[in-house]
Amino acid sequence: MKRRSFIGKAALALVTVTGIVAAISYLRQFFPRLAGEKQRVALGDPQLFPVDTYTFLDEHKLFVYRDHEGIKAVSAICTHLGCILEKSIDGFECPCHGSCYNDAGKVLSGPAPRDLAWYRVSRAADGKIVVDPGTSVPASEKFLSS
Ligand code: FES
Structure with missing residues (x-):
């Protein structure tokens, strides 16, 4: 694998992971009980x-x-x-x-x-x-x- 190709794929993977984490964090606010934060x-x-x-x-x-x-x-x-x-x-x-x-x-x-x-x-x-x-x-x- 060429160096330029590797850097491009690594950057794409990083952006994808960041997007997934951001989406999960955003959606989590709608399900606080499922997140286990608010137990009676x-x-x-x-x-x-x-x-x-x-x-x-x-x-x-x-x-x-x-x-x-x-x-x-x-x-x-x-x-x-x-x-x-x-x-x-x-x-x-x-x-x-x-x-x-x-x-x-x-x-x-x-x-x-x-x-x-x-x-x-x-x-x-x-x-x-x-x-x-x-x-x-x-x-x-x-x-x-x-
Ligand atoms: S944590 Fe900063 S004032 Fe309480």
Whole structure:
């Protein structure tokens, strides 16, 4: 194979692979559940969560908040570049680049471009409380557990 022919075929292969990857990435947004990104999270009994406290669930990257009325869940993933947030006195802080959010998940400062996502909390058929990271709700919405 001549050198010029090889370079031409290699360039064509590279363009083809790039096009396929771009097409798959584009189409993937229409099937988030098939991609396995938004699995419902079983929380169990609301009584497991202390009242007036944000509980961090490391494996699900969530903060779960419970008060006397009910329970709600917010993403612990910074909207800037995806670092895991830490709870501060009056909100959430990102240890990576310093974004700050208030208790409602609203951006107060930093490079974060969007507020935090709050997720629907409901009761599953088996009676357990579940969080649906595929369904965003307003920060004021909470599952009334009593
Ligand atoms: S990843 Fe959180 S501020 Fe950059």
